[in-house]
Amino acid sequence: xxxxxxxxxxxxxxxxxxxxxxxxxxxxxxxxxxxxxxxxxxxxxxxxxxxxxxxxxxxxxxxxxxxxxxxxxxxxxxxxxxxxxxxxxxxxxx
Amino acid sequence: xxxxxxxxxxxxxxxxxxxxxxxxxxxxxxxxxxxxxxxxxxxxxxxxxxxxxxxxxxxxxxxxxxxxxxxxxxxxxxxxxxxxxxxxxxxxxxxxxxxxxxxxxxxxxxxxxxxxxxxxxxxxxxxxxxxxxxxxxxxxxxxxxxxxxxxxxxxxxxxxxxxxxxxxxxxxxxxxxxxxxxxxxxxxxxxxxxxxxxxxxxxxxxxxxxxxxxxxxxxxxxxxxxxxxxxxxxxxxxxxxxxxxxxxxxxxxxxxxxxxxxxxxxxxxxxxxxxxxxxxxxxxxxxxxxxxxxxxxxxxxxxxxxxxxxxxxxxxxxxxxxxxxxxxxxxxxxxxxxxxxxxxxxxxxxxxxxxxxxxxxxxxxxxxxxxxxxxxxxxxxxxxxxxxxxxxxxxxxxxxxxxxxxxxxxxxxxxxxxxxxxxxxxxxxxxxxxxxxxxxxxxxxxxxxxxxxxxxxxxxxxxxxxxxxxxxxxxxxxxxxxxxxx
Numbered sequence: 001x002x003x004x005x006x007x008x009x010x011x012x013x014x015x016x017x018x019x020x021x022x023x024x025x026x027x028x029x030x031x032x033x034x035x036x037x038x039x040x041x042x043x044x045x046x047x048x049x050x051x052x053x054x055x056x057x058x059x060x061x062x063x064x065x066x067x068x069x070x071x072x073x074x075x076x077x078x079x080x081x082x083x084x085x086x087x088x089x090x091x092x093x094x
Numbered sequence: 095x096x097x098x099x100x101x102x103x104x105x106x107x108x109x110x111x112x113x114x115x116x117x118x119x120x121x122x123x124x125x126x127x128x129x130x131x132x133x134x135x136x137x138x139x140x141x142x143x144x145x146x147x148x149x150x151x152x153x154x155x156x157x158x159x160x161x162x163x164x165x166x167x168x169x170x171x172x173x174x175x176x177x178x179x180x181x182x183x184x185x186x187x188x189x190x191x192x193x194x195x196x197x198x199x200x201x202x203x204x205x206x207x208x209x210x211x212x213x214x215x216x217x218x219x220x221x222x223x224x225x226x227x228x229x230x231x232x233x234x235x236x237x238x239x240x241x242x243x244x245x246x247x248x249x250x251x252x253x254x255x256x257x258x259x260x261x262x263x264x265x266x267x268x269x270x271x272x273x274x275x276x277x278x279x280x281x282x283x284x285x286x287x288x289x290x291x292x293x294x295x296x297x298x299x300x301x302x303x304x305x306x307x308x309x310x311x312x313x314x315x316x317x318x319x320x321x322x323x324x325x326x327x328x329x330x331x332x333x334x335x336x337x338x339x340x341x342x343x344x345x346x347x348x349x350x351x352x353x354x355x356x357x358x359x360x361x362x363x364x365x366x367x368x369x370x371x372x373x374x375x376x377x378x379x380x381x382x383x384x385x386x387x388x389x390x391x392x393x394x395x396x397x398x399x400x401x402x403x404x405x406x407x408x409x410x411x412x413x414x415x416x417x418x419x420x421x422x423x424x425x426x427x428x429x430x431x432x433x434x435x436x437x438x439x440x441x442x443x444x445x446x447x448x449x450x451x452x453x454x455x456x457x458x459x460x461x462x463x464x465x466x467x468x469x470x471x472x473x474x475x476x477x478x479x480x481x482x483x484x485x486x487x488x489x490x491x492x493x494x495x496x497x498x499x500x501x502x503x504x505x506x507x508x509x510x511x512x513x514x515x516x517x518x519x520x521x522x523x524x525x526x527x528x529x530x531x532x533x534x535x536x537x538x539x540x541x542x543x544x545x546x547x548x549x550x551x552x553x554x555x556x557x558x559x560x561x562x563x564x565x566x567x568x569x570x571x572x573x574x575x576x577x578x579x580x
Contacts, residue, residue, distance in 0.1 A: 007453070010453045010460075011453065012437075013456050014409060014413075014452050014453060014456040015413075015416070015433065015436040015437050016437060016440050016449055016453065017437040017438050017440065017441025018441065018449070019441070022449075025446075026446075026449070026450065026453065029450055029511055030450060030453055030454060030457070032511065032512050033401060033450065033511060034454070034457070036397065036401060036512055036515070037402050037467065037471070038398075039395065039398045040395065040398045040402065040471055040474055041466060041470065043392075043395060043473075045470060045473035045474065045477070048473040048476050049473070049476060050469055051472050051473070051475040051476040052300065052472055053300050053330070053528075054286040054287075054300060054301075054479070054525075054527060054528020054529075055286060055287070055528045055552055057287065057332075059329045059330065060329045060333075061329075062326065071193060074193050075419070076419075077191065077193075078190055078191060078193075078419070078420035079419055079420060080421075080422075080423035081423070087418050087419055088428070089418055089428075089432060089435060090427075090428055090429075090431060090434075091432075092432050
């Protein structure tokens with residue numbers, strides 16, 4: 001059972017605003033989802049190696065060389081607010 | 095021309111019975127005639143399509159055409175397209191213009207295909223009905239009151255309504271095969287890593303794979319050989335030669351054994367679907383396949399394992415959307431501190447299903463729950479994968495239903511996420527195991543299409559497509575066109 005307080009805590013961790021109007025519905029639906037996945041907890045898995053990737057692929061590494069060109073003006077065209085090439089956010093340091 | 099398959103259109107273009115410009119105009123006309131109702135497209139790129147069609151015509155005239163040159167297609171709006179909006183079905187990316195093309199887009203441009211637009215989808219590919227889109231639901235061309243399936247619902251509806259010759263999609267838990275089944279078309283999810291994920295907005299990185307939605311297996315073969323292959327920009331893409339699928343599907347089909355998982359026919363399967371699948375299996379047997387009853391012992395754990403692994407990966411992947419460098423920014427965002435800023439942008443930019451998945455992912459990864467849920471789900475994932483590996487020691491392919499029920503009414507399951515999740519019971523296993531699978535049309539229940547799923551071993555796309563092609567050479571379910579769209 002995920003209480004309304006649990007949801008508030010999770011939403012905080014996930015940096016996600018859940019409004020007062022949403023929270024009861026979110027708590028009911030998340031509780032149902034947790035109940036669904038709880039079936040896993042009774043499965044015997046002693047000695048089974050966790051599978052993080054399909055086909056147990058190894059990640060390839062490439063040479064540590066610069067492959068990108070400076071395209072920051074192009075990238076910043078998508079930015080909600082930019083000034084002098086810098087992204088604007090609320091004041092972080094007092 | 096829209097009743098022709100992609101392969102038939104290639105012939106028509108190469109023999110100059112039609113030009114790429116004429117073909118493109120024809121499909122653009124159909125989109126403007128039908129899409130107000132269907133809502134399969136988020137963006138239609140008419141000017142670009144006509145420019146590409148003109149280029150295709152000169153390429154054909156020069157004798158430098160590929161089978162895809164001049165073929166009108168559309169991309170799921172999860173694939174980044176330079177200078178064209180890539181929304182991923184979300185308010186978060188409503189204004190987002192990608193600075194680059196996805197590998198899949200780049201390869202199809204390179205082959206000379208014509209892009210008609212970007213198709214509608216469940217937000218961030220999370221959904222099985224296309225009702226989670228910021229741009230509204232897509233309607234099923236077979237019955238406008240029904241969903242087309244999801245998350246590649248726009249891609250499926252566009253092919254079913256013959257608004258283009260083929261589309262791309264992505265499949266994390268069934269998002270190509272399930273809408274293909276519900277919309278009466280052919281949907282292929284290749285082996286994990288067969289197609290580069292570069293430029294494909296990430297949902298669950300160990301499960302996501304790009305694929306195709308087409309009328310036929312032959313069309314899927316033509317598209318797959320163009321988009322498959324290693325890519326230095328996706329470190330999980332497979333470094334394995336791409337076979338000529340379109341040639342291989344015509345080779346003799348002999349000594350093929352097909353496993354039929356008994357437990358796919360037990361509780362929860364619609365009786366009409368069961369009957370259609372049984373008939374399709376008999377058709378395969380008539381064509382020479384040896385059917386063998388098998389059991390996949392852990393497959394019932396697919397849904398719980400998936401709803402831990404996929405949200406966990408999603409909660410990490412979607413943390414990049416913060417409204418700083420791109421994406422939705424709340425009008426009130428600059429008032430308040432930095433955390434309030436993030437929370438508002440994300441709270442207003444994401445829809446309800448995406449928020450639920452982020453929260454579940456955060457929960458299963460949080461201190462005290464990691465071992466019980468996330469690690470345990472990865473162990474169960476191994477058990478499910480081992481079941482498939484064991485089955486493929488004795489059979490070449492596995493066949494069964496793609497979905498437990500036919501397409502359902504719009505609005506029926508939106509209030510109940512668990513009921514929605516159960517749609518993917520037969521498809522999720524292939525994602526967890528990373529193996530290829532496809533869905534082909536094989537009948538109808540009360541006018542709604544039924545899909546048969548074929549699953550293959552790693553890199554078994556040729557065997558899958560060959561079996562599907564053989565089935566389609568003997569049946570005509572894939573040639574049926576919804577009423578009103580003929």
